[in-house]
Every structure is written in structure tokens, then in C-alpha cells.
Amino acid sequence: MSIDYDPYSNAAMSDPHPIYKELRAEGCPHFVASRRAWALTRYDHLRTASLHNEWLDFTAGQTPSQLMLGEPSPHTFMTMNAPENRKWRGLLEPFYSAASVAQELPRITRLIEDEFAALRGCDSFDVYHDFANKVMCLNAGHNLGLDHEQAVQARALIDRMILNRVPDQVGASSDDSKQAAAELGGILHQHVARMRADPAAGGPHGRLLRDAEVDGVRLSDEDLLYYLFSLLVVGSETTPMAVAGTLYYLAANPEQKAQVLADPALLPAAFRETCRFDQPTNMLARRAAMDFELGGSQISKGDNLLFIYASANRDENRFADPDRYDLARENKGDMSFGVGAHFCLGAILAQAAGRIMLETICKAIDDYQVVEEECERAFGEHLNGFVRMVIRPRWKA
Numbered sequence: 001m002s003i004d005y006d007p008y009s010n011a012a013m014s015d016p017h018p019i020y021k022e023l024r025a026e027g028c029p030h031f032v033a034s035r036r037a038w039a040l041t042r043y044d045h046l047r048t049a050s051l052h053n054e055w056l057d058f059t060a061g062q063t064p065s066q067l068m069l070g071e072p073s074p075h076t077f078m079t080m081n082a083p084e085n086r087k088w089r090g091l092l093e094p095f096y097s098a099a100s101v102a103q104e105l106p107r108i109t110r111l112i113e114d115e116f117a118a119l120r121g122c123d124s125f126d127v128y129h130d131f132a133n134k135v136m137c138l139n140a141g142h143n144l145g146l147d148h149e150q151a152v153q154a155r156a157l158i159d160r161m162i163l164n165r166v167p168d169q170v171g172a173s174s175d176d177s178k179q180a181a182a183e184l185g186g187i188l189h190q191h192v193a194r195m196r197a198d199p200a201a202g203g204p205h206g207r208l209l210r211d212a213e214v215d216g217v218r219l220s221d222e223d224l225l226y227y228l229f230s231l232l233v234v235g236s237e238t239t240p241m242a243v244a245g246t247l248y249y250l251a252a253n254p255e256q257k258a259q260v261l262a263d264p265a266l267l268p269a270a271f272r273e274t275c276r277f278d279q280p281t282n283m284l285a286r287r288a289a290m291d292f293e294l295g296g297s298q299i300s301k302g303d304n305l306l307f308i309y310a311s312a313n314r315d316e317n318r319f320a321d322p323d324r325y326d327l328a329r330e331n332k333g334d335m336s337f338g339v340g341a342h343f344c345l346g347a348i349l350a351q352a353a354g355r356i357m358l359e360t361i362c363k364a365i366d367d368y369q370v371v372e373e374e375c376e377r378a379f380g381e382h383l384n385g386f387v388r389m390v391i392r393p394r395w396k397a
């Protein structure tokens with residue numbers, strides 16, 4: 001019997017994993033006629049499609065709602081096909097290499113320690129909002145030349161646009177989401193004007209984008225604003241979700257929590273297992289650039305393609321006992337950061353910052369408990385994970 005799957009149903013937006021399991025069992029990509037979209041839920045289908053660049057058109061957007069609801073799609077390298085994607089993305093890649101991230105680590109570590117200092121000794125704190133989300137948005141703000149207050153303000157607006165969704169809300173359709181988007185646009189518009197007027201403004205990444213030319217073309221004010229917007233958003237939610245999730249799933253598995261607290265060198269493996277188990281980027285999307293066949297389904301040019309990473313990471317044909325959180329798992333080839341031309345630009349940064357944030361917490365405490373009634377998960381088709389995760393630490397003497 002065919003499954004009645006709509007990525008915007010309340011069931012799919014609150015807990016999609018039971019549905020993904022059924023979809024994977026179908027064995028082929030699943031067509032959602034009402035959205036003209038193919039749901040790719042199996043690991044091998046997602047991987048094959050990701051590596052066939054010629055099948056994929058990114059220009060209509062990268063998030064599910066850009067493709068299925070026609071929400072505005074910022075024009076950045078994320079919504080470019082090759083070779084443009086390579087050229088514009090290539091400008092920023094040197095900032096995100098292993099060597100560059102290693103060079104930035106002393107600054108990032110100081111930022112993390114400064115933010116954590118305010119929490120030391122308190123009865124409880126929200127790992128997401130009080131700590132990890134702040135760290136990641138302040139870091140993105142540094143890269144783009146926003147001061148502390150502007151970065152915090154931008155972050156609050158992005159939360160209102162993306163995270164504060166309620167049941168039955170489809171896409172960023174609430175009045176509050178739209179109002180927040182308009183306010184953020186205003187702030188970034190002023191920032192672009194400052195960057196144009198002052199050669200020193202814009203931070204290292206912002207200045208590079210402002211001054212770059214690709215094939216003799218410079219970014220317009222509007223494009224620059226889109227870049228700032230996108231770079232503030234990416235990574236500032238996903239990494240904190242993975243940090244919060246790591247502490248949550250360790251607490252749910254007390255033996256693994258005890259191992260990690262005794263040996264913080266296990267934290268990178270725990271962070272990575274959290275990304276697999278509770279993939280923050282539930283799904284991203286593209287459009288079919290041509291007719292092709294995948295896993296027995298005939299896909300037509302113009303159809304939407306849902307790349308459901310959260311499902312691929314729980315594919316029973318790839319991962320043994322996939323619904324079990326296991327930090328000792330060998331996660332070779334997990335899909336957490338994507339595959340192919342649009343592989344996550346910030347994968348090294350996310351894992352390094354995640355590790356340091358978790359180490360900072362774990363080294364300061366003997367133990368912790370999760371305050372279950374004060375945890376909250378993202379609701380929606382795009383992102384998965386904890387957006388509020390309160391712990392009660394037992395601080396070291």
C-alpha cells in the first residue's frame with residue numbers, strides 16, 4: 001500500500017522517523033504528487049543522486065520551502081550550479097580548510113570560554129540558547145564584521161524566522177516570521193552600506209566577498225546582503241542542535257555518558273554520532289535538471305527532489321541497528337554533512353567548535369541531568385533537533 005506522506009503534515013514535521021522507515025521499505029524514491037516532489041530516503045539513492053551533478057538544478061533554491069512553496073531563494077553559491085558554484089564557493093573555501101580552522105581555534109576557544117564564564121555555577125542552563133547558539137552566531141558575526149550586539153540581534157531575528165514554528169504552520173508563513181525577515185533585511189542593508197563606505201568594515205569573510213570579482217563580475221548590494229544573510233544562518237542552528245543533542249543522548253544512555261565524562265577525548269565521536277542519529281539538516285532540496293531513473297523510479301525534468309539526510313543516516317541497509325545511539329559506532333560515510341559539490345562548507349568548523357563547546361562543559365562538571373520538561377525540538381520540514389535543552393550540572397568543586 002502506498003504511504004500517504006506530506007513533508008508538511010504535522011506528523012512529519014514533529015517526528016518523521018517512523019514515516020522515513022516506511023518510505024525506505026518501499027525501496028524506491030517516493031513521489032509526493034501534491035508537491036511534485038520525490039522523497040529520497042535511502043542512503044544509496046541520496047548518494048547516487050548527490051554525485052550526479054548533471055541531474056541537479058540548484059537555482060530554484062536549496063531549502064524544501066524554496067522549492068515546494070516558492071519561498072524567496074537568496075542568490076548565493078548555495079543556489080548556483082557548477083561551474084558558478086565552484087567559483088564563488090571557492091572564494092570562501094580557504095577560510096574553512098582544516099589549516100585555517102586550526103589557526104582560528106585560539107580565538108574560537110576564547111569566545112567559547114568567555115560565553116561559558118557567565119554560566120559557571122548556575123543551577124541550570126539552556127545549552128542551545130544560553131551557550132552554543134550564541135557562540136556560533138558571534139563567530140559568524142566576527143567573520144562578517146557584525147559587533148556583539150548586532151550579531152545577537154540578528155540571531156534573535158533568525159530564530160523568529162526559522163525556529164519558532166507552530167503546528168499547522170507551513171513554511172515561514174507566520175506574520176511574525178515575515179516581520180522578523182523584514183527587520184533582519186533592514187539591519188543587513190545598513191551593514192552593506194557601512195561595508196561600501198568603509199573598506200575596513202565587513203570582517204574577513206564579508207570583505208573578501210565585497211571585493212571579489214568572478215569572471216569580471218562583482219556582487220551587487222542585494223547579492224552581498226543575501227550572502228551575509230545565508231552565512232549568518234548556516235551553521236548557527238545546526239551546530240548548536242548537535243551540541244545540545246550530544247548532551248541529551250548521552251544522558252539518555254548513562255553508560256556512554258559516564259564514559260565520556262571520564263574521557264572527554266570521546267566527545268568528537270559522540271558529536272558525530274549525534275549528527276547521524278538526529279541529523280540537524282533533516283532535508284534539503286533541488287530540482288531535476290533532466291529526466292533520469294533512480295532506484296526504479298522515473299524522475300522527470302522539473303520535479304522537486306527532497307534529499308532527506310535524516311533518513312539516509314538511519315538507513316538499515318547502511319548502518320547496523322540504526323535507531324541505537326552508539327558513540328563507538330564506525331560511521332564511515334555518514335551523510336551528516338552531505339556529499340558531492342554542495343558538501344557542507346563548515347563541516348570542519350562545526351566539528352571543531354562542537355568539540356570545544358562540549359569539552360568546556362564536560363571539563364567543568366562532575367555530572368549533569370537533563371531537565372526533560374524544559375526541552376523543546378524544532379518543528380518543521382527543514383531542521384531537526386533540540387532548540388531548547390536545559391541541563392542541571394553538578395559543578396566540579
Ligand code: HEM
Nearest residue numbers: 078234235238239242281284336337338342344345346350
Ligand atoms: C553540525 C553542524 C552542521 C551540519 C549537520 C551541516 C550540514 C550540512 C549539509 C547536509 C549540507 C549540504 C546541503 C545540501 O545538500 O544542499 C550543508 C551545506 C552547507 N553548510 Fe553545513 N552543516 C553544519 C554546520 C555548518 C557550519 C558551522 C557552517 C559554517 C559556515 C556551514 C555552512 C554550510 C554551507 C555554506 C553549505 C552550502 C554549501 C554549498 O551549497 O555549496 N555548515 N551543511
